[in-house]
Amino acid sequence: MNAITLLLGLLALSYVGSVLRGERAIRGLGLASGAEYVCLGIALGPHALGVVSESLLESFEPLLVVGASWLTFIAGLGYGRVGERSIAPSRALSGLLGTLLVGAAVFGAVYASVPFVAPALLTDRLLVAAGAACVASATTRQAVRWVVQRHRARGPLADTLADHAQASALVPVVALTCLMAVQPAPGLAGFPLPARVAATFGIGVALGLIALALLSRGLTRDERWGILVGTSLLSMGVATRLGLAPLGATFALGLTLGVPARRHAEISPMVRPTERAVLLPLAVLAGALLDPRAAPAAAYLVPIALGARFLAELARSLLLLASTPAARPAGIGVGYGLVSTGDVTLACAVAIALAFDTAFARTVLAVGVAGLLLGEVIAPLALRRSLDRVGELDAPEGPVWSAPPEAPAEGDIA
Amino acid sequence: MSHAAAGRPGVATRFVQVLSLGLLFALTIGATRIAPGAGASLGTLGAIGLLLLAGTLASEVLEILGLPHLSGYLLAGIAAGPHVLHLVDHDAVEALAPVNTLALSLIALGGGAELKVATLREVGRSVAYGLLLQSAVGLVTLGAVFTLLSRYVPFAAGLPWPTLISVALLWGTLGVSRSPSACLGVLSQTRAKGPLATYSLAHIMASDVVVVVMMACVIVGVRPLMLGGGISMANLRVLGHEIVGSIAVGTSLGLALAVYLRLVGKNLLLVLIGLGLGLTELMRYIHIDPLLSFLTAGFVVQNLSLQGDKLLHAVEQTSSLVFVVFFAIAGAHLDLPLLRSLWPIALALSAARALVTITTAGWASRVANDPPIIRRWGWSSLVSQAGLTLGLSVVIVRTFPEFGEGFRSLVIATVALNEMVGPVLFKYALDRTGESQT
Numbered sequence: 001m002n003a004i005t006l007l008l009g010l011l012a013l014s015y016v017g018s019v020l021r022g023e024r025a026i027r028g029l030g031l032a033s034g035a036e037y038v039c040l041g042i043a044l045g046p047h048a049l050g051v052v053s054e055s056l057l058e059s060f061e062p063l064l065v066v067g068a069s070w071l072t073f074i075a076g077l078g079y080g081r082v083g084e085r086s087i088a089p090s091r092a093l094s095g096l097l098g099t100l101l102v103g104a105a106v107f108g109a110v111y112a113s114v115p116f117v118a119p120a121l122l123t124d125r126l127l128v129a130a131g132a133a134c135v136a137s138a139t140t141r142q143a144v145r146w147v148v149q150r151h152r153a154r155g156p157l158a159d160t161l162a163d164h165a166q167a168s169a170l171v172p173v174v175a176l177t178c179l180m181a182v183q184p185a186p187g188l189a190g191f192p193l194p195a196r197v198a199a200t201f202g203i204g205v206a207l208g209l210i211a212l213a214l215l216s217r218g219l220t221r222d223e224r225w226g227i228l229v230g231t232s233l234l235s236m237g238v239a240t241r242l243g244l245a246p247l248g249a250t251f252a253l254g255l256t257l258g259v260p261a262r263r264h265a266e267i268s269p270m271v272r273p274t275e276r277a278v279l280l281p282l283a284v285l286a287g288a289l290l291d292p293r294a295a296p297a298a299a300y301l302v303p304i305a306l307g308a309r310f311l312a313e314l315a316r317s318l319l320l321l322a323s324t325p326a327a328r329p330a331g332i333g334v335g336y337g338l339v340s341t342g343d344v345t346l347a348c349a350v351a352i353a354l355a356f357d358t359a360f361a362r363t364v365l366a367v368g369v370a371g372l373l374l375g376e377v378i379a380p381l382a383l384r385r386s387l388d389r390v391g392e393l394d395a396p397e398g399p400v401w402s403a404p405p406e407a408p409a410e411g412d413i414a
Numbered sequence: 415m416s417h418a419a420a421g422r423p424g425v426a427t428r429f430v431q432v433l434s435l436g437l438l439f440a441l442t443i444g445a446t447r448i449a450p451g452a453g454a455s456l457g458t459l460g461a462i463g464l465l466l467l468a469g470t471l472a473s474e475v476l477e478i479l480g481l482p483h484l485s486g487y488l489l490a491g492i493a494a495g496p497h498v499l500h501l502v503d504h505d506a507v508e509a510l511a512p513v514n515t516l517a518l519s520l521i522a523l524g525g526g527a528e529l530k531v532a533t534l535r536e537v538g539r540s541v542a543y544g545l546l547l548q549s550a551v552g553l554v555t556l557g558a559v560f561t562l563l564s565r566y567v568p569f570a571a572g573l574p575w576p577t578l579i580s581v582a583l584l585w586g587t588l589g590v591s592r593s594p595s596a597c598l599g600v601l602s603q604t605r606a607k608g609p610l611a612t613y614s615l616a617h618i619m620a621s622d623v624v625v626v627v628m629m630a631c632v633i634v635g636v637r638p639l640m641l642g643g644g645i646s647m648a649n650l651r652v653l654g655h656e657i658v659g660s661i662a663v664g665t666s667l668g669l670a671l672a673v674y675l676r677l678v679g680k681n682l683l684l685v686l687i688g689l690g691l692g693l694t695e696l697m698r699y700i701h702i703d704p705l706l707s708f709l710t711a712g713f714v715v716q717n718l719s720l721q722g723d724k725l726l727h728a729v730e731q732t733s734s735l736v737f738v739v740f741f742a743i744a745g746a747h748l749d750l751p752l753l754r755s756l757w758p759i760a761l762a763l764s765a766a767r768a769l770v771t772i773t774t775a776g777w778a779s780r781v782a783n784d785p786p787i788i789r790r791w792g793w794s795s796l797v798s799q800a801g802l803t804l805g806l807s808v809v810i811v812r813t814f815p816e817f818g819e820g821f822r823s824l825v826i827a828t829v830a831l832n833e834m835v836g837p838v839l840f841k842y843a844l845d846r847t848g849e850s851q852t
Contacts, residue, residue, distance in 0.1 A: 234438075
């Protein structure tokens with residue numbers, strides 16, 4: 001397959017993704033995280049059918065970076081909000097702490113087991129543990145939304161889980177930013193790690209402020225797009241130039257742009273429809289990037305990382321049940337409703353695989369993809385069961401989701 | 415940026431724009447200087463972002479001086495490019511070639527869709543005389559000027575007469591090429607409506623087709639002069655195949671697009687990007703001229719269906735960002751050292767071209783009995799040259815490698831001048847005639 005054919009294939013996938021973005025389509029078609037497209041990528045990739053070769057994948061690396069960074073930009077833009085509703089700080093904090101707990105468990109398990117199961121990765125022990133924690137700790141907000149929309153769920157537990165999922169996106173992005181700041185461009189090596197992490201987010205914040213200043217007066221839709229695309233690409237380019245995480249910079253950019261509610265309300269309907277259009281091609285390419293031969297330790301580290309996550313989710317369930325009385329009837333399995341990972345995790349896994357291109361990075365990608373697939377199987381079932389137990393399924397009337405309806409007229413991709 | 419939503423910007427807005435532009439360059443210069451070991455430029459991604467933002471901001475700031483947005487895009491590209499701040503290097507400029515491909519396809523598609531049969535009827539006589547005189551007189555006169563000045567042209571000095579005449583004819587043909595992108599860019603910014611806007615659009619789009627055909631004919635004609643042998647009918651057959659094939663493919667594409675717009679009409683951004691990038695490659699592969707095909711497709715959608723406005727709207731939306739990057743890349747691509755070394759001869763040739771264009775346009779207007787506005791300002795849109803001219807010069811390099819590179823350098827130098835001056839003149843004319851809506 002040549003580059004143009006692949007590009008057209010990816011555009012076709014984007015087309016499918018944009019068609020599937022609608023609320024009705026999400027209820028009826030496809031999986032929440034786009035896991036089926038990851039499987040498609042694995043099948044088409046160089047290590048299965050070989051339709052997409054390694055050299056072709058290499059030539060598409062910039063597109064992967066753009067796609068992954070754009071997803072974190074959207075995540076940053078919507079961070080702290082579920083639809084138009086702001087998440088209460090206490091809920092955001094508990095969501096973050098829960099995610100950190102899961103991340104710490106995964107980090108600890110992988111770090112401790114590397115000497116025994118993957119001695120070849122001993123020199124990268126810290127990196128592989130941090131990478132695994134990065135891609136096996138967050139919860140995709142789409143999974144909760146998917147179940148909620150499909151089953152018309154409505155109530156305090158549904159809201160709590162949605163808030164936790166939304167808040168969790170910060171953890172993998174910060175972890176990725178720290179990971180990539182470990183090996184910056186030569187000119188930045190003299191700065192301490194916290195300064196490099198701050199520089200990553202600083203790029204996004206600085207460009208976000210410039211964008212806010214430019215957006216502050218009435219502009220046409222095309223002009224707003226110009227500013228959004230320009231600042232996003234520039235933050236990716238500057239971060240990449242400095243050897244820092246472009247995803248961290250775009251997340252900070254989105255976060256900065258989303259702070260004023262008015263700007264958020266203006267920009268969000270524009271960019272939200274692009275999310276799935278970007279996710280599907282990214283998922284296919286991420287699947288194709290998976291290389292079992294380059295990550296022999298994955299056979300051991302994937303079950304260890306995911307096992308640690310599942311155990312940690314039990315602990316998280318206990319904390320959730322203790323802090324949310326309305327959730328108690330759901331039982332201890334409620335935490336498994338949060339094991340599904342999605343766009344942000346996939347983006348981080350791809351970014352690590354591309355930035356480091358070593359056995360540890362490929363192992364992290366394998367952990368990320370395996371977590372995505374397993375989460376797709378378990379999380380929707382666990383969520384449905386928990387919401388059913390607390391009587392929040394099939395709400396008789398009223399809005400089932402506090403987010404505005406998808407696919408506004410402006411949202412169509414041109 | 416237009417000011418449709420907010421009216422004319424005040425001092426505070428301009429201050430924010432200037433400050434933002436300064437911060438933007440400061441940030442990117444800082445990023446490239448802080449880690450010099452990794453190369454001096456921003457890479458492809460950063461380059462697109464910088465060119466897009468800096469181009470947009472520079473166009474806003476230069477609006478104070480009454481300059482068209484294109485000048486802002488070009489200047490931002492020059493400033494960021496490899497010869498000034500080196501934030502965008504040659505590799506990044508080369509890597510951004512797909513943007514040019516996409517932009518040219520959108521220009522052609524949009525240009526075709528702008529050509530309504532009713533409009534063509536309205537200005538058909540003027541355009542026909544204009545094209546005939548501009549092409550014939552321009553070809554001969556500009557060729558003659560080139561021959562006269564050839565002793566000052568580095569690659570042409572000492573060429574044998576047959577070769578020199580051939581090169582002069584090629585130069586003359588390039589001289590009558592215009593810039594559809596500059597015309598559309600200025601019209602899009604000014605939202606101009608009126609006889610000058612209509613005439614300019616129709617003339618330039620039609621001249622696009624004429625120049626492509628002329629160039630193919632001249633190449634077929636001069637090849638025996640330079641390489642010996644006679645005119646091969648096989649070459650003419652190839653030319654016929656290319657033109658007829660391009661029109662046929664364009665018609666089919668136009669009909670397919672019309673059906674899609676009628677039945678689906680969504681996600682046009684993705685469809686246009688797919689067509690612009692994918693189909694262009696396919697057309698090149700089967701030796702079909704993408705420009706002519708897209709031009710025909712746009713024309714078919716506009717005139718054989720009711721979907722013309724929808725297509726135009728989609729092209730405008732898609733191209734608004736692509737154009738900024740396209741012209742900024744053109745600015746970054748400007749070879750300033752080359753321009754510095756060739757500027758006297760480039761200036762002389764550009765001045766001669768402008769003079770011939772103005773004189774011939776006036777003559778054609780008198781013959782066609784055009785309204786006074788066209789008689790006075792009809793030439794103003796014809797000075798610009800950009801992507802089409804450079805694209806044709808690439809064809810010459812490929813066909814005549816023995817002098818092609820030197821020829822292309824001179825083309826780049828003259829296009830640089832015409833590219834910077836042309837849009838300014840056209841916008842000035844639209845402002846003076848009151849056709850500009852902004």
